[in-house]
Amino acid sequence: MNPLTGYLLVAALLFAIGLAGALTRRNAILVLIGIELMLNAANLNLIAFWRYGPHPEALTGMMFAIFSIAVAAAEAAVGLGLVISIHRHTHTTDLDAMNRMKG
Amino acid sequence: MSVVFYFVAGLSVAGALAAVLLKNTVHCALALTLAFAGLALLFLELDAQFAGFAQILIYIGAVAILVVFAILLTRGSETPKDGVFSRNPLVGLVTAAGIFAVLGWAVLHSTSVLPGPGGTPAAKPNVTVMDIGNALMGRYVLPLEIVALLLTAALIGAVIVAMHEKERAR
Numbered sequence: 001m002n003p004l005t006g007y008l009l010v011a012a013l014l015f016a017i018g019l020a021g022a023l024t025r026r027n028a029i030l031v032l033i034g035i036e037l038m039l040n041a042a043n044l045n046l047i048a049f050w051r052y053g054p055h056p057e058a059l060t061g062m063m064f065a066i067f068s069i070a071v072a073a074a075e076a077a078v079g080l081g082l083v084i085s086i087h088r089h090t091h092t093t094d095l096d097a098m099n100r101m102k103g
Numbered sequence: 104m105s106v107v108f109y110f111v112a113g114l115s116v117a118g119a120l121a122a123v124l125l126k127n128t129v130h131c132a133l134a135l136t137l138a139f140a141g142l143a144l145l146f147l148e149l150d151a152q153f154a155g156f157a158q159i160l161i162y163i164g165a166v167a168i169l170v171v172f173a174i175l176l177t178r179g180s181e182t183p184k185d186g187v188f189s190r191n192p193l194v195g196l197v198t199a200a201g202i203f204a205v206l207g208w209a210v211l212h213s214t215s216v217l218p219g220p221g222g223t224p225a226a227k228p229n230v231t232v233m234d235i236g237n238a239l240m241g242r243y244v245l246p247l248e249i250v251a252l253l254l255t256a257a258l259i260g261a262v263i264v265a266m267h268e269k270e271r272a273r
Contacts, residue, residue: 003108004217007149008210010112014119014138016203021123023195024188029128029173033135036166037119040142043154051149052217056228059238063246065154066235069161070250074257076166080173081261087177088267096189 007048015041028083028093032076039072108148115141126187128174136167150227153235 018037025031043065050061087093118138125131139162146155189195239247 002214002217005210005214006108006112007145008217009207010116010145012203012206012210013116014142015206016199017116017119017123019202020196020199023198024192025123026187026189027128029170029177030123030131030187033122033131033170036135036162037122037138040139040158040162043158044142044145047146047149047151047154051151051228057230057234059230059235062151062154062230062235063238063243065151066157067246067250069154069157070254073161073166074254076169077261078257078264080169081265083173084176084265093177 004048004052007044011041011044011048014038014044026094026096028086028095028098029080031095032079032083035079036072036076039068039075043068043072108145111141111144111148115145129171132167132170132174135170136163139163139167150230153232 015038018034018041020034021037022031022034025034046061046065046068050056050059050065053061083093086098090098092098115138118134118136118141121134122131122138125134139158143155143158143163146158
């Protein structure tokens with residue numbers, strides 16, 4: 001098997017696991033965990049294509065992955081801040097109980 | 104494909120599965136750390152040292168700790184009475200399985216056009232951290248500045264969103 005294929009399959013599997021978690025869990029924090037897993041799977045794709053691509057010395061995929069990691073960190077901080085804020089208002093992190101936008 | 108790859112890939116997939124399936128939220132966060140560590144090892148296996156260590160620093164050091172903080176601040180470790188999964192989890196599972204089937208099919212049917220030789224491993228890229236720093240300060244300086252702005256905005260936004268309501272009223 002082509003080594004790149006193995007990495008792409010692992011990334012696809014991680015993406016599917018993260019998507020399943022984000023779609024089926026009740027707790028908002030667990031949904032954020034699923035989203036983080038999906039972002040990480042995308043990063044693995046970027047690094048794998050950088051490694052086995054024709055011009056690794058151009059660093060394009062590597063840079064894309066590094067910027068993606070930074071954006072994911074910002075997303076996690078804001079998302080968890082939102083969850084804590086919602087918990088302060090409604091005393092729950094259950095997504096099924098969050099059915100109104102007014103505070 | 105080496106034994107190391109299979110071991111590390113199995114580790115990260117097992118961590119991800121546990122993070123999604125476990126009932127106790129704190130255990131989920133710990134399993135998430137395992138998945139992040141496995142992914143960092145996969146990056147190192149791909150000769151991307153900088154990305155691997157950045158993954159360890161940012162994801163295990165910052166994001167996982169942040170998740171644990173959020174879980175403890177929201178008392179999310181208590182298992183709810185009506186289960187941890189949504190009312191109809193089958194829809195989500197079917198969607199995820201379908202997307203994995205499509206992605207896997209696409210990867211397995213495009214091996215002929217994927218870069219990299221079939222049997223022999225590709226030449227190891229000779230990239231040092233100095234090259235990455237030079238690229239960040241040269242060709243990619245504008246994205247770097249934009250990311251710096253984004254991180255500042257996200258930091259201020261997260262603090263404002265999570266700030267106490269009483270303190271804001273004063």
